[in-house]
Structure formats: structure tokens, C-alpha cells
Amino acid sequence: MTIKDNIKHFKNLIPEGKCTLIAISKTKTTDEILEAYEAGQRDFGENKVQELTKKFEILPKDIRWHMVGHLQDNKVKYIAPFIYLIHSADSLNLLKEINKQGAKSSRIISCLLQVHIAEEEVKFGFDEDELFSILKSELLQQFENITIKGLMGIATFTDDENKIRNEFRKLKNIRERIFDQFLSKEISMDYLSMGMSGDYAIAVEEGSNMIRIGTAIFGKRNYQ
Numbered sequence: 001m002t003i004k005d006n007i008k009h010f011k012n013l014i015p016e017g018k019c020t021l022i023a024i025s026k027t028k029t030t031d032e033i034l035e036a037y038e039a040g041q042r043d044f045g046e047n048k049v050q051e052l053t054k055k056f057e058i059l060p061k062d063i064r065w066h067m068v069g070h071l072q073d074n075k076v077k078y079i080a081p082f083i084y085l086i087h088s089a090d091s092l093n094l095l096k097e098i099n100k101q102g103a104k105s106s107r108i109i110s111c112l113l114q115v116h117i118a119e120e121e122v123k124f125g126f127d128e129d130e131l132f133s134i135l136k137s138e139l140l141q142q143f144e145n146i147t148i149k150g151l152m153g154i155a156t157f158t159d160d161e162n163k164i165r166n167e168f169r170k171l172k173n174i175r176e177r178i179f180d181q182f183l184s185k186e187i188s189m190d191y192l193s194m195g196m197s198g199d200y201a202i203a204v205e206e207g208s209n210m211i212r213i214g215t216a217i218f219g220k221r222n223y224q
């Protein structure tokens with residue numbers, strides 16, 4: 001299967017308008033990305049700022065770039081002028097910086113709040129309690145150059161389908177609670193970004209409308 005075939009496969013699998021396919025192109029070359037682009041793919045995601053900005057400069061300008069990896073405050077300025085959606089807003093300090101850089105670029109930057117749903121300690125993201133206390137504080141509503149568009153989560157890396165399903169379900173429930181209590185001009189809950197190559201089928205069953213697929217499109221990653 002070529003990259004083109006894989007894009008077509010996913011486009012057939014997920015009905016247009018119901019779920020967005022984000023092709024996660026980290027470590028992949030611009031030629032590989034162009035192959036996906038030629039198959040009609042326009043949403044691409046990366047997890048490192050340097051790689052993202054380099055690819056942005058080289059590749060067609062109608063690509064929508066998604067930041068899906070942990071983002072350091074001091075690197076926000078490099079992506080603020082062009083980023084389409086930051087999936088990995090995982091702290092109040094980071095959101096403050098995104099807001100500041102958004103103002104500098106005269107943009108309102110779309111963000112998803114990353115929520116910690118997996119078992120692993122190392123994964124980034126807000127805890128549920130932390131998230132709701134921030135929402136109640138109304139601090140997010142004061143960021144004029146940010147719009148919160150939904151939530152992102154990464155499930156535990158495991159073969160246990162029930163566990164994965166429960167984690168996705170938890171994220172969906174948090175989204176519904178936010179929808180009920182905090183929906184406003186600044187906070188919509190349009191997007192639920194969950195599901196990767198190994199677990200997207202479960203994620204879609206549990207209500208995901210943004211899947212982030214790397215390996216299943218581009219093949220295994222080669223880390224140097």
C-alpha cells in the first residue's frame with residue numbers, strides 16, 4: 001500500500017464532514033507529505049516546532065498545520081503566525097503564552113485542551129479537576145487571542161480494548177460537561193481529537209471527530 005492508497009482508505013472509512021483525518025507526518029520527508037497532499041490530504045500534524053516550521057516554509061500554503069506534541073512556552077512564537085490548530089494546550093502558562101503570541105501575530109489561535117486520560121504518569125495534559133477549576137475561574141474566557149475549540153486525549157498504549165474505550169469515554173463525558181456548563185463565545189466544544197493508528201476505530205465509535213494517524217498512513221517512523 002502506498003501513502004496515496006492509505007489516504008484514500010481513510011477517506012473512504014470516515015465520511016466527509018463527520019470526522020477529520022489529521023495525517024501525522026513527524027519524521028517524514030516533504031516528498032512523503034506531498035504524496036499524501038496529492039491524494040487530497042490537507043490536514044497535517046507534527047509534534048516538534050522546528051520540524052513543523054521547516055515543513056511549513058517548504059510545502060504548499062493551503063496545508064492546515066496541526067501541532068499535536070508537547071509545546072514549550074518559548075517556542076510558541078515560531079508557530080503562532082501560521083498554526084491552524086494546537087491540540088496540545090496542556091497548561092495555563094502555555095495558554096497565556098499562546099494568547100500573547102496570538103496578539104503579536106494579530107490572530108485568534110484555535111486550541112484544544114489536552115486532557116490526561118491515560119494511565120501513564122508521563123503523559124501531558126490537564127487532570128479533570130484541574131481543568132474544571134480553570135474553567136470555573138473564567139481565566140480562559142479572558143484570553144482574547146485564543147479560542148478553545150475542544151479537547152484532545154491520548155489513550156494508554158495497551159491491547160486492552162476496554163481500557164482504551166473507557167478512557168475515550170471519559171474524555172467524551174468531560175466534553176459533554178463542558179458543553180453543558182461553559183459553552184461561550186470563547187469556548188466551543190466542536191472538536192474531540194482522539195484516536196491514533198492503533199486505536200482510531202474505538203475512538204470513532206466513542207465519538208471522536210478528529211483522528212491523528214501517523215504510522216497507518218506513512219509506515220513506521222525512523223528515528224535517528
Ligand SMILES: *Cc1c(COP(=O)(O)O)cnc(C)c1O
Pocket residue numbers: 024026047068069154196197198212213214215216
Ligand atoms: C505520533 C502521534 C500520533 C500518531 O501516532 P501513530 O500511532 O503513528 O498513528 C498521534 N498523536 C500524537 C499526539 C502523536 O504524537
